[in-house]
Amino acid sequence: MQLLRDATIRASIRRRLLAWFAEHARDLPWRRRRDPYAVWVSEVMLQQTQAATVIGYFERFVQQFPDVAALAAADEQQVLRAWEGLGYYRRARSLHRAARQLCRDHAGHIPDDAQSLGRLPGLGRYTVNAILSQAYERRLPILETNSRRVLCRLLGERGDPAAAPVQQRLWAAATALLPRRRIGDFNQALMELGALICTPDQPACARCPLARHCRACRQGAQADIPRPAKRPPVEEVNEVAVAVWRQRRVLLVQCPEAGRWAGMWELPRRAVTARSTPDRIAHQLLSELGIDADLGPQLTTVRHGVTRFRIQLICLEATHRRGSFRPGLYPAGHWVAPPELAAYPLSAPQRRLAQALAVHCH
Ligand code: SF4
Known part of the structure; x- marks a missing residue:
């Protein structure tokens, strides 16, 4: 001063x-x-x-x-x-x-x-x-x-x-x-x-x-001023998302209020722990959503960086057998035809999944 x-x-x-x-x-x-x-x-x-x-x-x-x-x-x-x-x-x-x-x-x-x-x-x-x-x-x-x-x-x-x-x-x-x-x-x-x-x-x-x-x-102190901020270390996160098909529609859920993408929509998703497999996690997730489905092949994997997290998101496909969406984990769920996904706000990695679904459907 x-x-x-x-x-x-x-x-x-x-x-x-x-x-x-x-x-x-x-x-x-x-x-x-x-x-x-x-x-x-x-x-x-x-x-x-x-x-x-x-x-x-x-x-x-x-x-x-x-x-x-x-x-x-x-x-x-x-x-x-x-x-x-x-x-x-x-x-x-x-x-x-x-x-x-x-x-x-x-x-x-x-x-x-x-x-x-x-x-x-x-x-x-x-x-x-x-x-x-x-x-x-x-x-x-x-x-x-x-x-x-x-x-x-x-x-x-x-x-x-x-x-x-x-x-x-x-x-x-x-x-x-x-x-x-x-x-x-x-x-x-x-x-x-x-x-x-x-x-x-x-x-x-x-x-x-x-x-x-x-x-x-x-x-000559431009490199030292301002003092660099301490950055938290980068964290690797593995997640699995499930595209559950019922006829020609896929289950889309709304992200809860507390969380990174509050209010946006996504394919149901959950973190994969070292002690579990994407398939097992996907089964648990679907059962908590009230859905019984046959898991199919992997659709795609997307990688995405957000703040300090480096996220790898594996997307599995599944075919609906029985059950209706049950609110709880997510406040709302819609069965959506792939062209309708354009109207929903999605996070960047989920938009890429939506694009993969659209390609897959043609
Ligand atoms: S204000 Fe920034 S750009 Fe200007 S002389 Fe100082 S260090 Fe250099």
Whole structure:
């Protein structure tokens, strides 16, 4: 923070960053329309996801749900389907619930006030400030992965960025740097610099507008700042899924509330332990679902990485003999013809199973 005590330096940083942004900002669809709904949807999508991936999703999403009222009126399944492939589906469910809350409490309007926004599901300090600064020009700072990295390097902050005292220092720095005008631009510029120039590996300091003030650059410490987060070790997970056929329909079940893919749909699935076999696990699973079936051959195996898990999913086919789906393990089950699978929100590995089923049926 020492660096930011000097008003001339703060002014220089603002001027340089805003000038750089005016020249180099990417033309992203949510920047063309600064309404609070577009800012909100884009900010939620951009959490944990690169801008290049978000562009197509954002355009389709705002076309399908052009405003808060349209989003609130949609079925959760439609929202999850539109989100499918972006991952972290809790974000989509919170967005949908928040839209309903906005319709109920604010006539579908996104309020220009931090307290009301902060009460909506899924909106933390960052998202609230991003909406208010970008859509309403409120003088509020933002701090997310990219801006955090820029500020850590600019200030020479060597502490753990996840630690509370460091977070406090960074929020204070982001606040101290805010200009009087063009606040939304300034916040976006900080993030854009982190995305395009001050990247995690090999930042392009020679092209950086902040180089003359940057502590990490002066110390040659870009590789050490910010301090890398401790990553939990990768965990291998083996699972079996069963495609149970009844006539020309397959059993699809809805994932329970507590779990990774809450609200999405899937072929029934369970982890395979070292002491059991996929066949035995599949039999147990089906019997708990109230289904008696003859197990058939393996349809396919898909491999998928999600957060720290590396999942290998074996899919077995089975033919229904008797029994009806019994809710319990899963709250709902439908018998679905393969072409109808397109309407259901599925996780990435389950979508691949659905594609294998469609091919198999032809
Ligand atoms: S000078 Fe280098 S390390 Fe410092 S903010 Fe710019 S890109 Fe990042």
